[in-house]
Amino acid sequence: MKISIQNLQLKYGSFTAIENLNLDIEDGEALVLLGQSGCGKTSTMRSIAGLEEPTSGRIIIDDVVVFDSEKGINLPPNKRNVGMVFQSYAVWPHMTVAQNVAYSLKQKKLSKSEIDERVMEALTLVGLEPYADRGASLLSGGQMQRVALARSLVMRPSVLMLDEPLSNLDARLRDRLRVELREIQLQLGLTCVYVTHDQHEAFALADRIALLQGGRIVQMGAPQHMYEAPASASIAHFLGVSNIMDCTPEGTAAGSTTARITDSGLTVQSAQTTTDAGTSPKVCIRAEDLQITAMPTEHPNSWPGTVRVAGFQGNDIRYAIQLESGPELDALGGLRRGEQHKVGDRVWVTVNPREVQILPAEVLA
């Protein structure tokens, strides 16, 4: 089911939590609202679900206007056919797994045979059919979250909203459930709105990510696009780019731009030919795009430095490398990718100009 959000604004008193937000979510799409704590993700989701009354704007779900400030339309949550799964499981401990999942269907007074069929269908989807008769208080955190998910799915919602549903789970379980959630969403062709502050979760689950900062969408796109082409240095930082340095672009020639890093003797070449990066441009380089070698390379961006820290991380070693020309860089050296370096070693750090971005500090208005 399609969702269309038009010119949405939500104020809490004089504080504006959502600012003129426009968003169209396609039928069957998984849209992730991603952003730091307080950026307005939950407020947006609650507005779609009818749990929050926006100050102005329009929300349309499956061609039905569920909210329109001008026309005074504001359908209650139970008239919007939206399923919700939250961070806290809110599973009833005194009931069995099956009773938890059946609860809302019983309220709707469906026949016992239909309830049984739909409950088993939902439990199968989330991999809990062997636990149908178990008391819900005896479940693990991951199993409880599956019950919460089954309880939403059993209602066959037009839209499923999930607000940080995995954040109470340990890292391994989170990884697994993330994949399972995506499988279920694709299998059912469900339109999903997923709220998270975790970029990995967003990348794994989204068809499209809407990145929010300060109550507005600052970038929108497929996960890969977002990863490869963040629109500002602050978005790059949020998405895990660790080398971000103030710079002055010094000119563009032969398909590349040269930038001087502020307060250092370092110049960097970027394959970018447009440098409309506002008044405080930044050079952004991912740690994994830096190559570390014991000998100099022939490439344009190859700088000598000394290994100051080498932290073993399993597959990778994370290095802090103090360049002779000034800045310290954060670099990832893969164990499998070849050489290892020790603290105090003199090394060369190289980056392909294609991996160097010159970005505005913030999204330009």
Ligand SMILES: Nc1ncnc2c1ncn2[C@@H]1O[C@H](COP(=O)(O)OP(=O)(O)OP(=O)(O)O)[C@@H](O)[C@H]1O
């Ligand atoms: N009921 C409320 N009254 C006043 N301010 C509120 C209320 N609910 C949220 N806010 C404020 O609105 C802003 C957006 O809140 P929201 O919960 O949407 O953020 P979020 O991005 O979901 O954050 P988190 O990841 O921490 O849940 C925050 O600054 C928050 O303090």
